[in-house]
Amino acid sequence: MTTTLIKNGTIVTGSDIYPADLLIARGCIASITPHGALDDRGAEVIDATDRMVMPGGIDAHTHLDMPFMGTTSSDDFETGTRAAAFGGTTCLIDFVIPQKGKPMREALGQWQAKAEGKAIFDYGFHMCIVEWTEDTQAELDSMVREGITSFKLFTDYPGVFLIDDGAIFRALRWARDHGALIQVHAVNGSATAVLIEEAAALGKLDPVYHGLCRPARLEGESTSRMVDLAEVAEAPVYIVHLTCAEALKAVREGRRRGVRVYAETCPHYLYLNHDDMDRPDFEGAKYICNPPIRPAWHADELWRGLRSGDLQTVATDHCPFNFKGQKEMGRGDFRKIPNGLPGVETRVPLMYKGVVDGRINLSRFVELVSTNPAKLFGLYPRKGAVVVGADADLVLWNPDKVTDLSAECLHMRVDHSIYEGATVQGGVDKVLVRGKVVVDGDQFLGQPGEGRYLRRGPIDPARV
Numbered sequence: 001m002t003t004t005l006i007k008n009g010t011i012v013t014g015s016d017i018y019p020a021d022l023l024i025a026r027g028c029i030a031s032i033t034p035h036g037a038l039d040d041r042g043a044e045v046i047d048a049t050d051r052m053v054m055p056g057g058i059d060a061h062t063h064l065d066m067p068f069m070g071t072t073s074s075d076d077f078e079t080g081t082r083a084a085a086f087g088g089t090t091c092l093i094d095f096v097i098p099q100k101g102k103p104m105r106e107a108l109g110q111w112q113a114k115a116e117g118k119a120i121f122d123y124g125f126h127m128c129i130v131e132w133t134e135d136t137q138a139e140l141d142s143m144v145r146e147g148i149t150s151f152k153l154f155t156d157y158p159g160v161f162l163i164d165d166g167a168i169f170r171a172l173r174w175a176r177d178h179g180a181l182i183q184v185h186a187v188n189g190s191a192t193a194v195l196i197e198e199a200a201a202l203g204k205l206d207p208v209y210h211g212l213c214r215p216a217r218l219e220g221e222s223t224s225r226m227v228d229l230a231e232v233a234e235a236p237v238y239i240v241h242l243t244c245a246e247a248l249k250a251v252r253e254g255r256r257r258g259v260r261v262y263a264e265t266c267p268h269y270l271y272l273n274h275d276d277m278d279r280p281d282f283e284g285a286k287y288i289c290n291p292p293i294r295p296a297w298h299a300d301e302l303w304r305g306l307r308s309g310d311l312q313t314v315a316t317d318h319c320p321f322n323f324k325g326q327k328e329m330g331r332g333d334f335r336k337i338p339n340g341l342p343g344v345e346t347r348v349p350l351m352y353k354g355v356v357d358g359r360i361n362l363s364r365f366v367e368l369v370s371t372n373p374a375k376l377f378g379l380y381p382r383k384g385a386v387v388v389g390a391d392a393d394l395v396l397w398n399p400d401k402v403t404d405l406s407a408e409c410l411h412m413r414v415d416h417s418i419y420e421g422a423t424v425q426g427g428v429d430k431v432l433v434r435g436k437v438v439v440d441g442d443q444f445l446g447q448p449g450e451g452r453y454l455r456r457g458p459i460d461p462a463r464v
């Protein structure tokens with residue numbers, strides 16, 4: 001049996017920072033010992049001097065190979081997981097989106113086919129609920145048997161994904177009794193649709209109007225409503241891609257009342273701002289996502305939420321579209337710009353920048369990018385932890401490396417970077433997936449198809 005010994009590193013977890021060696025056997029962490037305590041004969045040795053050894057990042061919000069707004073997100077499960085690994089992520093959870101009138105099982109089969117033979121690391125699925133019919137509860141029961149224990153609903157995208165509050169309430173009630181977690185894309189899409197209609201009638205069709213027609217108050221309103229529904233349903237709820245102070249306030253107030261509300265934000269809401277949508281020459285289209293990027297002061301509030309614990313995770317909502325041929329579909333009409341940004345590769349480096357900038361501490365960084373998503377989505381301690389028995393999904397992080405976030409230095413299959421020209425301090429040295437080195441400096445050593453589907457168990461969000 002080949003064993004691997006990671007020597008002389010500093011283990012950094014969501015709770016502790018300490019020097020230790022790690023022995024890996026059969027893809028799992030077999031022992032954690034003081035430096036030099038283990039005989040390294042027979043083991044493949046990796047020297048981690050001056051490296052942090054942390055659990056691999058877990059991205060709980062991606063859209064790989066997803067048909068959306070008349071096109072398909074440009075990364076598939078091979079290119080997306082490969083790029084993610086280069087950025088220190090070793091596990092992701094993607095959203096399965098059924099078509100109305102079609103069974104969830106059919107959509108699950110489609111997403112399994114997209115991932116199998118392609119993913120380079122382990123992945124799970126969330127299921128979207130886009131309608132509520134007499135069959136829905138039985139379908140949800142069967143999804144739990146397939147290892148899907150989190151379900152996303154939308155108060156947005158009228159006529160496409162939007163579902164009424166009654167259905168959301170039913171879903172919350174069902175989830176409460178089945179160890180499942182309801183996720184909500186909470187933006188009042190019925191109201192934004194009117195603002196969009198009004199803007200279009202006045203010929204206001206540049207990309208920036210995408211943002212102006214989606215005011216933060218309407219995200220706050222919808223988030224507040226979801227927190228209230230969860231409170232009455234006595235169920236936990238998870239708000240995806242939270243962007244603004246108004247929505248954070250609703251989450252904070254709910255948590256103070258004892259509502260089990262959890263929320264994620266994304267790096268683009270922390271580092272970009274509303275003005276990016278107003279860039280000349282239609283460049284603003286590169287920054288169109290939903291909910292939109294807010295004025296800069298919201299980001300300070302989000303950082304505060306990350307520090308205080310009112311926000312528990314940072315995911316990417318990775319949903320890349322090329323500028324050429326995809327974002328360009330909306331030239332002259334922002335309503336046709338496919339919504340979504342690339343981010344799966346830049347999340348961990350950008351969150352480490354939060355440490356460098358003194359906004360969060362090291363353990364909080366690990367919690368936000370790895371441990372908390374594992375806990376919230378039923379993967380802990382197999383993932384998101386450095387403990388004996390956990391999968392050896394590990395990142396050797398070089399705090400002194402400079403990571404360039406320009407498109408030509410990144411690996412995502414998209415023709416631009418939303419951080420073009422920027423560099424950050426800190427970056428990946430090596431990445432291991434179930435004990436095997438898949439990234440070593442600039443070299444990719446992984447294999448498409450080595451990633452396995454993760455059947456997730458009941459969710460106990462109270463762990464966070």
Ligand code: URP
Nearest residue numbers: 289290291317319339340
């Ligand atoms: O702009 C975004 N977020 N696109 C992906 C779909 C979604 O709402 O998460």
Ligand code: ZN
Nearest residue numbers: 185240241290
């Ligand atoms: Zn969404």
Ligand code: ZN
Nearest residue numbers: 061063317319
């Ligand atoms: Zn999304």
